Amino acid sequence: MKGAVPAVTDDKTDFEAVDFFRDESVVADPYPYFDALRARCPVQRESHHDVVMVTGYDEAVRIYNDTEAFSACNAVSGPFPGFPVPLEGDDVSGLIEAHRDELPMSDQLPTLDPPVHTDHRALLMRLITPKRLKENEESMWRLADGLLDDFLEGQNGGVAVSGEFVSGFAGPFTFLVIADLLGVPEGDRAEIAALLRHGPADGGGIGSTGEDTLDRNPLGHLYERVARYIEDRRRAPREDVLTGLATATFPDGRLPEAADVVRVAANLFAAGQETTVRLLGSALKLIAEQPRLQAELREHRDRVPLFVEEVLRTESPVKGDFRLTRVPVTVGGVGLPAGTTVMLLNSAANRDPRQFDDPAAFDPARPGVRRHIAFGRGPHTCPGAPLARAEARVAIERLLDRTTDIRLSEDHHGPAGARRFHYVPTFMLRGLTRLFLQFTLAPPQEAA
Amino acid sequence: MKASVDDERCRGHGICELACPEVFTLTDDGYAEAREGELPAGTEAGVKTAAGSCPERAITVT
Numbered sequence: 001m002k003g004a005v006p007a008v009t010d011d012k013t014d015f016e017a018v019d020f021f022r023d024e025s026v027v028a029d030p031y032p033y034f035d036a037l038r039a040r041c042p043v044q045r046e047s048h049h050d051v052v053m054v055t056g057y058d059e060a061v062r063i064y065n066d067t068e069a070f071s072a073c074n075a076v077s078g079p080f081p082g083f084p085v086p087l088e089g090d091d092v093s094g095l096i097e098a099h100r101d102e103l104p105m106s107d108q109l110p111t112l113d114p115p116v117h118t119d120h121r122a123l124l125m126r127l128i129t130p131k132r133l134k135e136n137e138e139s140m141w142r143l144a145d146g147l148l149d150d151f152l153e154g155q156n157g158g159v160a161v162s163g164e165f166v167s168g169f170a171g172p173f174t175f176l177v178i179a180d181l182l183g184v185p186e187g188d189r190a191e192i193a194a195l196l197r198h199g200p201a202d203g204g205g206i207g208s209t210g211e212d213t214l215d216r217n218p219l220g221h222l223y224e225r226v227a228r229y230i231e232d233r234r235r236a237p238r239e240d241v242l243t244g245l246a247t248a249t250f251p252d253g254r255l256p257e258a259a260d261v262v263r264v265a266a267n268l269f270a271a272g273q274e275t276t277v278r279l280l281g282s283a284l285k286l287i288a289e290q291p292r293l294q295a296e297l298r299e300h301r302d303r304v305p306l307f308v309e310e311v312l313r314t315e316s317p318v319k320g321d322f323r324l325t326r327v328p329v330t331v332g333g334v335g336l337p338a339g340t341t342v343m344l345l346n347s348a349a350n351r352d353p354r355q356f357d358d359p360a361a362f363d364p365a366r367p368g369v370r371r372h373i374a375f376g377r378g379p380h381t382c383p384g385a386p387l388a389r390a391e392a393r394v395a396i397e398r399l400l401d402r403t404t405d406i407r408l409s410e411d412h413h414g415p416a417g418a419r420r421f422h423y424v425p426t427f428m429l430r431g432l433t434r435l436f437l438q439f440t441l442a443p444p445q446e447a448a
Numbered sequence: 449m450k451a452s453v454d455d456e457r458c459r460g461h462g463i464c465e466l467a468c469p470e471v472f473t474l475t476d477d478g479y480a481e482a483r484e485g486e487l488p489a490g491t492e493a494g495v496k497t498a499a500g501s502c503p504e505r506a507i508t509v510t
Contacts, residue, residue: 065501125504129481130455370462377463381503386459386478 015040019048021079021427030319031360034348042352043334049079050332051322051341055348057355057373059332063323063344064378067114070323070342071096072380075111076428077104078322079341093326095339098424107263110271110380112322117379124264124383125304128181132241135385136181142395143176148402152441162409167433169395170280174273177391182265185240186231186365190317194239195221222266224257246304272384274293275317276391278424278431282315283392284399285421286362286435287381288408293362303364308392310364313356314374316347319430320375328355346373347430405440413427413435450510451482451495457506467501468494482507 015036020026026033034055037044042056054060063070074083075095081209084102105111107122153161163169175196179189233246245265249255286293297304325340336342350372351359357366375382384389392440398405413436414420422433451471453464458479464472468489473479487495499507 025457125457125459128459128460274471360488368466373464375461377501379503381461381463383459383503389478 010033016047019054020046021049021051024425027425027427028421030347031351034351035400036344038348038352041332041334043336045235049341051079051343052336053348054108054320054331054342054344055352056332057349057352058375060344060346060349061377063331063342063374064380066329066375067379069325069327071113071321071353073100073106073111073113073328074324074341075077075105075321075380076108078343082269082341083324083339087324090340091327092324097325108267108270109264109383110267113378115347119252121379121383122251123248123256123260124267124417127245127264128268128383128387132181132244133390136177137390137394138172139180140177140391141398144173144394144398147176148398150266152402153353155403160438162436162438162441163438165284166277166281166432167434170277170284171273173395174276174280174391175269177387178268178272178436181241181387182245182268183374184349192222192269195225196273203374208338215409220294223262224270226262226265229257230261235257267291268384271382272387274429276384276388278317278429279311279315279388279392280395281432282317282430283311283396284406284437285408285432286311286433287396287399289419289436290362294400294406297396301397304396305389306364306369307446308389308396309372310362310366311392312374313350313369313373314360314362315430316374317348317429317431318348318376320372321428322344330395346376346378349373402442403439404442407438409436411436449487449492449495450509451487451499452510453480453482454506454508455470457504459504459506463501463503464498464507467476467498471495471499476503480506496499 018026018033020030020033037046042059043052043054044051051178054063071093081104083095084099085095100106100111104113109117109124112120126211147169151163163241175193176189179192183190229242232247233240233243237243237247245261246258247255287297293307297307320343323342323344325336325338325342327338329336350356352357355371364406375381375385375388408419412434424431424433449462453472460478460480462474462480464480467488471487471494472480475481495509499509500504
């Protein structure tokens with residue numbers, strides 16, 4: 001029933017007609033649907049795929065922190081394809097352990113539960129230490145400038161140029177940053193980029209609103225390439241980051257199987273790139289659309305970090321992910337039987353009026369702006385959050401440095417009042433597919 | 449009671465500061481710092497919430 005969806009209001013019958021997982025209308029603007037769900041109940045079962053939708057902030061945080069009652073085994077797949085066997089009984093933990101390997105991305109951090117999750121996450125955190133992140137952040141300025149040299153077509157002071165920001169800057173930038181973080185040699189980066197392009201992005205990727213379900217392992221090509229690095233560096237250690245990756249140990253000192261290292265490294269690309277691309281797109285759309293906001297950020301660079309936080313709150317790049325109840329549990333007064341698929345909607349929780357006054361308003365100066373749960377909460381809190389925050393800050397600052405004005409291309413997005421934007425057609429991610437911008441370049445002497 | 453943040457583990461999520469701003473603050477570097485010395489009365493519950501909510505298990509309470 002794509003397309004033919006009635007307008008969403010807080011009327012119960014309307015939101016029940018919407019299939020969040022398939023309808024294109026909620027891709028374009030999910031927020032009225034979330035508001036209608038929350039108005040009915042912050043923990044509300046939807047009728048199309050039998051998923052309990054959590055749109056309340058406190059309720060989502062409570063579930064994120066409760067790894068005893070909620071398994072993350074279905075975190076990225078939810079109802080598609082759903083659990084392979086019927087989930088019957090008052091404790092489905094045994095069934096989860098028996099069948100979790102049959103679920104999509106079952107070897108990736110987001111779907112692991114403690115204690116395995118605890119060990120594998122610790123491994124990842126040994127790869128992205130504060131020291132490594134600081135070195136990586138220093139590279140970001142150089143990487144951003146290198147890309148902007150091409151994207152802004154040289155530095156012809158005062159000349160207006162235009163470009164498509166998502167593929168022209170955001171995609172290559174986030175890729176190069178992660179390649180730098182992992183220490184992928186420069187000569188190999190094009191090859192890795194090609195592997196990623198031919199991976200999940202081409203088909204029904206995570207959270208596609210299309211009919212297909214997720215491959216069990218859409219990252220196969222990338223795994224093979226990263227495995228070669230790990231084996232190579234274990235055989236012949238060098239003074240490089242990949243060697244650190246290859247020799248990192250679990251908290252108890254065990255050396256992981258090469259395959260385990262490959263999974264956490266591949267996860268950085270899989271989880272860290274696409275999401276940050278969407279964050280950058282949403283941030284630049286706002287900057288281009290709101291001249292006063294842009295002027296304020298140009299004037300007060302120290303306000304960029306809170307601006308980024310408010311973008312994360314109002315346009316959370318990951319709309320949400322899933323959990324499966326192991327046992328009967330009550331959340332926000334609603335009883336959930338064992339085996340219930342729950343979707344934790346970060347982007348709905350981040351607009352919960354019980355938590356944020358006037359939640360739809362974009363206000364980087366609002367109190368406690370960082371309370372948002374765009375990066376989730378609890379043990380699965382996005383390990384790449386510091387990376388994403390730094391990438392957004394560096395990209396925005398460099399774009400502001402090198403331009404005197406950034407605006408939307410009206411040829412592509414239409415005039416004020418009748419703008420057109422296309423969002424990625426997935427129920428998990430939120431962001432623009434394309435963002436056409438026009439820039440007035442700063443005179444070369446003003447460029448930092 | 450005293451609290452400390454392991455700066456090798458902290459990744460600047462800022463959840464401790466939200467839970468207990470009297471004790472935890474994010475520095476300009478973006479990482480958390482705990483107030484030094486004996487903690488003021490009345491902060492115990494907040495400090496425990498902060499320690500329990502840290503995704504990196506970076507907070508030690510003694």
